[in-house]
Amino acid sequence: MADRIEIGFKEGVRDSLGEKIKKRIIENLHIKVDSVKTIDVHTIDGNLTRKELDMAAAGPLSDPIIQGFAINSGLADRFDWMIEVGFRPGVTDNVGKTAREAIELLFGKLSDRLSGVHTSRQYVIEGRIGRDDAETIASSLLANDLIERYVIVDGKSWDRRKGLSPYVPRVIGEDRVHIEEINLDASDKALMEISSRRLLALNLEEMKALRNYLTDKSILKERKKAGLGGKMTDAELECLAQTWSEHCKHKIFNARIVYEDERGKREEIDSLFDSCIKRATKEIRERLGKDDWCLSVFVDNAGIIRFNDDYNLVFKVETHNSPSALDPYGGALTGIVGVNRDPFGTGRGAKLIFNTDVFCFAPPTYDKPLPKRILHPRRIYEGVREGVEHGGNKSGIPTVNGCIVFDERFLGKPLVYCGTGGIMPAVIQGKPTHTKEILAGDLVVMAGGRIGKDGIHGATFSSEELHEGSPVTAVQIGDPITQKKMTDFLLMARDRGLYRCITDNGAGGLSSSVGETARLSGGCEIDLKKAPLKYAGLNPWEILISESQERMTLAVSPDLVQEFLALAEKMDVEATVIGRYTDSGMFHVLYGDATVAYIEMDFLHDGVPQMQLQANWQPRIYPEPDFPEPADMGQSLKDMLGRLNICSKESVVRQYDHEVQGGSVVKPLVGVCNDGPSDAAVIRPILTSFEGVVVANGICPRYGDIDTYHMAACAIDEAIRNAIAVGGSLDFMAGIDNFCWCDPVQSEKTPDGEYKLAQLVRANKALYDCTRAFGVPCISGKDSMKNDYNIGNVKISIPPTLLFSTMGRIDDARKAVTLDAKRPGDLVYIVGETYDELGGSEWYAMHGVIGNRVPKVNVEKAKALYRALSKAISAGLVASCHDCSDGGAGIAIAETAFAGGLGMLIKLALFPSSGIRRNDTLLFSESQSRFVVTILPTAKKSFEAMMTGIAMGQVGEVLAEGFLKIDGLDGRRIIEEDISGLKAAWQKPLNF
Amino acid sequence: MPKEVKSIVITGNGTNCEMEMAHACRLAGSDVVDIVHISMLLYGEKSLDDYHFLNLPGGFLDGDDLGSAKAGANRILHAKIKGKKENLFDQFARFIGRGKLILGVCNGFQLLVKLGMLPGFDGDYRNQTTTLTFNDSGRFEDRWVNLRVNPDSRCIFTRKVTGIYLPVRHGEGKFVTKDKDVLERLHRDHQVVVEYSHEDFRDAVMDYPANPNGAIDGIAGICNETGRIFGLMPHPEAYLHRTNHPRWTREQLPEEGMGLAIFKNAIDFIRKEDV
Structure with missing residues (x-):
């Protein structure tokens, strides 16, 4: 038999979870309700006495100061609707497990009298809504039908004394073992039927290989x-x-x-993995010779590099896309605790020191009809965010770095990248730890x-x-x-x-x-x-x-x-x-x-068997946009700051513990009000030392619409330059590649497979070219190749996406810098050259166009720039440094200013560039390998000397007065905006 | 010869700030600092009796699944120590009885409150009169806050400290009392030690986000009647060096982080007093 213990807040105690749900019902579902209260239910599957139930309820299960409870009757009194949500049989119930342990601790082992505790939650709603609305609230917000069940109770028929009758989601399983034998001595057609019926996902060649094995x-x-x-x-x-x-x-x-x-030039590639990814790493390691700091690459659950003589660092990034599409919370939670086990299970095992998370979603504001089995992007956003929060925070691993990318095509599958780094002693009991x-x-x-x-x-x-x-x-x-x-x-x-x-x-x-x-x-x-x-x-x-x-x-x-x-x-x-x-x-x-x-x-x-595939590259040509330069550039800047791909992600970042373990040096949110966007994270994993680890990422799927070669090159450059911006160095930086692709195998379902595979080939070519030239070896990685949605006549494929993550070393974390402008009077530089490269940019996206002039990375120039800048930062000459990415220099300048709470005067005519005649191009072009740097005026000579040979321009100065003033190419003022207004525009969109 | 100070940092079942807590004890001069997994206490391999300073670090005991630190408190109350006739609570009671020091941070504070060790009125350390519940915002948040230190408090840990800047990292940090009387008594007897304030460290505040959770009267931490047990939501062990400060790249700050003073006061007190 089973008993129900219901626990709710006492009269007058604020129910903030209930309030949060109410807000979501109103904001997400547009259903007006007056109040929502929550009640936690423990269904005790066993045979406890009334006295024991009382003791459990009053003891570990409730808080006597703020909560009351009811046993086998209803706690909720008057309401219009009540929705109770519980797990389906077999779904992990963490709270139920803890409750059971607590009860057993209270009474000693009760194995014969307590089979389990199952939890559910009641949402007690007041408001003049109908059953349809209650149904919508239950199915679209509170419960995920895949893993949860719910009951809806009409307040009119509620009998509090009776309450709800207990439901136990027990898995009814018989201990009867069944071993099936499958005859593979069958026709090709029959083999494929076996593969599809049993969800084997094996193709005919593979099924035939199995058949042959048995001959x-x-x-x-x-x-x-x-x-x-x-x-x-x-x-x-x-x-x-x-x-x-x-x-x-x-x-x-x-x-x-x-x-x-x-x-029409043909080339045969025997394994992209071997010929591009591994090959670049191998060549870099050969070049490093005896100074090679890579210890274990591509062979273990994660990559291992040397940190110092006594410690090694471990890093891995994974995706958990498909599960997160079906159950955003559980999928993302499993994603993060799952990737934790990779470095943990690498070599002899590593202690985990940081998490990263990068999400790709459809806009939460999506308002078109949803295809079957697809959850609303806002629900995905909130569920994934919460899953990673619980996984990371509860594991005591700081979430130090990440980003969120929005594109409507991620409706088909969201991408949930989770990364984890670890540290291990180089030697334990006389044996090296990086091998198995x-x-x-x-x-x-x-x-x-x-x-x-x-x-x-x-x-x-x-x-x-x-x-x-x-x-x-x-x-x-x-x-x-x-x-x-x-x-x-x-x-x-x-x-x-x-x-x-x-x-x-x-x-x-x-x-x-x-x-x-x-x-x-x-x-x-x-x-x-x-x-x-x-x-x-x-x-x-x-x-x-x-x-x-x-x-x-x-x-x-x-x-x-x-x-x-x-x-x-x-x-x-x-x-x-x-x-x-x-x-x-x-x-x-x-x-x-x-x-x-x-x-x-x-x-x-x-x-x-090795797959044999065909790839055909045909560049896509888009119409070149033709819109006039906007009259109100200040408004344009604000509009850009409010774009989902640019705006503040503070509401998400705050909910992740980013400083547990005590070694936080550059946090994700910095600046005068602790709310400016950091380029990368710096942590000190060993609290008695100032050696630091720099963690960064780069991702830019939009460029792939034009050419995935440049998409990949730009992602790699972005990850590297983010790390450089805080004080990282090319001397000691390792990469992780995570490819998320749509199905690139030509078939009936995928008639453009050869093009998509060509996109993959091109991205890998860029990875080889760039990682090798930069000397940033990939040490591990992962691919997820089937990010498509295909139900009925609807097919949605994600844009091909490469996430490149870097982990590097900074010798002295006290030399790290942040992006925020520091003092009035400091000089502002743009480091790196700006080209007319608005193809695939956020500026063009805002105008609904793609264009063709995609940003291109010049690795040799970038390398020289990064080396010089690293030196300048390490010499203490740089006050602030911020990389230019989505939205270009205009956005980077604005962020530098408002993060520092200071104004700036900038002259576009002084930008290092060639042949650009439009102000909007200079402001929003997304040319790579560029930074906004501020320095003390007294550092000018040394800084410029150190940057000799690097394209850069002193473009303005930091102002005490909180206005961003930008003069256009003809010297006319084109922007004069209060930095608080700019910041507000940047903070608003995702502030929920 | 000066007395040897021994500190213990308890970990296990979801605790996760034990490293930096131990580091803080070492920096503050504790001669012995042991991170001890709770199972070692339950198996009798280690005993609180051998230490002077007990640290209960932050984390998520048992996932905070039954409310923050609830299941953890239940364990201390009811788990037996192997081969002995006592449970963990008895060791705690003896520790307190000998006038030794206890610091609970975040989840550790939640644990002390739910056990009833704080505020521990009239020496009754098993009667819960206050609690820490869900933030008004309904969410976990990591943000830095200013804390005003009550100059009249008897708290050992905050001696000579007037204000302190530390991060909070919690979803259940809203301090609430059972009733008005409890709240009045806490104020009257100066058991309120730290309150959320603005940068000037002057007054307790209720406005978000300076008060990050809606705690009543801005209360962020309290002590027992002797000032030897102290619990607070913000993390002193998270600010031990200037590079922990969120604005260290733009402000002139002393090398030593503000959180260290809490630990130094504890260690200094133990070294001088007979505990």
Whole structure:
């Protein structure tokens, strides 16, 4: 049986969550309600006495100062509508889990009398609205049908004494194991049916490779010994599909591509990954020779570089787009806690020191009809923001850097990039930490959370477009506290040398984590029956590929396993030996005594056939815009400052803890009022030292409409120049590439696949050219290739997007600079040359045009500029430095001024540029590798000497009076605006 | 020979400011600083009895799932220490009884309040009379605030400090009392230690964002009757060096961050007094 404990605020206590919901109902849904109050409900699935229920309610579950409770009756009194939202069976309920633990602590273990606690929330609404409105509020705001259920109660029929009857979202599962065998000795058509019916996301060539594998006589003979026949088990098929998924194997990046350019010149590319990304890194490392500071690139869960003699830095950025489209909160939360496990599971394991987040959304103001299964962009925005907030803040990792990009095409899929950096001692117990080792005989141990049906098919699901049958089990909710407990434990185990190897369970679950690490010893043998489950009813294949969160897989030497397990128990972390690593060459999976998978390691990892693809590049030509220079340039500047891609993101940034761990040096919000936009973050990961880490990013999908080569080059330049702007240096900067593409494989569904693949080729060519020339090696990266929406007749593809993130070192964090103008009388410089490059710019976007003259990066010039500027900053000659990006120099100047609370006088005629005759071009051109710099007048000589040979101009000065005054090319004043008005225009759009 | 000062920083179950808290204790001159996972206390491997200064850092105990620090308080009240007849609360009570110092920051403050250790009227450390609840804004926020220090407070930690600038980083920091009497008594007995103020550190303020959460009378931190237990929402351990200050690139600031004074006062007191 079950009981309900309802907890609500006492009369007169402010219910700020209720108020927030009310505001959203009014603002987002345009439904007028008078008040919303919230009540938390704990449904106790068990057999507790009334007295025990009272004690639990009055004890850990409620706050006696501000809350009251009711047991098995309604707490809400009078209302018009009440909506109660609870989880569906099997969905992670973090609060319920904590409540259960608290109750057990109160009464001692109650295993026989307490099956679980499930939470739900009531929204008690007053207002003259109808059932339809209540339904809209429930479905469009409060509940996500995929993971939650709701009931709507009409106030007229409410009987408080009775209340609602308890509902227990228990997973009804039988402990009956079923192993299916699939006959692959079938026609091509039948093979493809199997692939699509089972959501394998494998193509015909791959299915044929599986079919062929089972025709090999020696393999069949081996299989027979293990008790398997000529058919593939479900576990084998699923495991291979996960391992061979686009998500895990990056098949497009490893494909053989024939690329043909606009002049018909053909080129054959054997793996973009090898020939562009890895190659550039390899060449940079060779150039660095003995000074090479890269330690582990592309081979582990994250990249590792040297920080100093004693410590290494680790960095990885991931995306979690598809889950965030379906459940923004859970998807983003899982995204952030998921990427946390990458650096955590790299080498011997790293302590996590910063998070980054970059989101791409459709505008929250979107007001057209929504295609089926698509959530409103504002809901996505708020859900993703909150998911990352909970994931980052609760894990105690500062979110130091990020940005938000808006484009209507992200309606099809939002992009949710989450990055995490870590630090590890270079040596632990005499052994280097950046490599991995496993010996045959080591035990396979799973630690952390339990396995459920959540996250099944995540890897294959994200390797497909969002379609009608996209599985709801792919959605999951992360649990940052379970993960925190696990990481606390594992860091201690690491320092005591209790495990040999660590890796995370992400996409593909155990099949992937054990499958990958088993390569180090040459095989494994695991028993899925030993793996702890959340509930009964999982088939072996589900246990094998479930992506349930908060789990790490470890290799533990048998002589240390008792100590390891004892420490886990003490620290309240579940750890279970599920098998051992072998050198048999086989990936051997059992369920009890029965073999459920027996696959050659070589085939599992290297059996996937290489894709053969065709790419055709045909540049797109857009009409050149023809609009007159605006008469009121001041208003234009304000309009630009209020553009979504430019405006302040403070409301989001504030909700992320950006200074936990105590090493914050350059925060995301700086300036006289702590609200100016930083270019990059600087942190000190070791509190006794002033060595700093610089973290930055670059992303500019709009340029890709013209040419993805320049889109990629500009993203790389932006990430680097952001880092340079705060004091970073090209001497010590590593990159992470994250490609998010729309499907680039030519097919019926994607008739322009060859063009999209050409876009991918071009972006990779730019990545090779730029990272190599800048000397900024990629150390890790990720791609997400199927960011399309395809339901009914509607297809929405995201614009091809490269996020480039950098992590570098600053020798002395006390030399970092920020963007805000510092003192009246300081001199203002534009560093770097401005060209007529408005193609794909925000200025053109505001006029509804794209144009063709996309910004181009001149790496050699940029390199010289960055080196000189780094030197000047390090010499203490620079008072403020701000990079010019979206909206160009005009926006950078305005931000520098209002962040410093100071005015400026600027003369456009003094800009270093050539052949530009329009003021708006000078102000808003997005030419790359440029900065707005201010310096003390006394530093002029030294600064200019240090910048010899660099295109730059002293274009004005900082004023005490709070006005931004800009004189046009002909010397006439074209802008004279109060900086508080400019700032207000910049702050307004996303201030909700 | 001067007395050796031993500080303990408790971590585990979602605590996440233990590193910088320990760093603050070291900078302030504590001779021994141990970051101790709560499981070590529960397994009897470490004991509060061996320390003078107990630090309860910020974080999200058990995710703050049942309200901030609620489940954490429940653990201290009811979790037994292995092999002993006492639970964690008994160790806390003994620690307090010996006049030792406790500092709770953010989640640590929430914990002290929900246990009833603050304000701890009449030496009753198990009776909750105040709470910290959801910010009026309904959101978690990271922002720097000015704090006025009550000159009449008996708080050991804020001696010779008149005002202080620190970050708050919380979603549940609104201080509320059970009733008017509790509030009046807190003021009357000068148990209110720090209040949100403007830059001049003069008056307690209610206006957002200077008062970031809507705390009653702008109360940001309180102490017990002896001034030896102190809890506050803002983070003194987040401002130990000038580069932590959000405007360090534009202001002339002393090398040492303002938050360190809180820890120095504690360590100095312990070294001098018989605790």
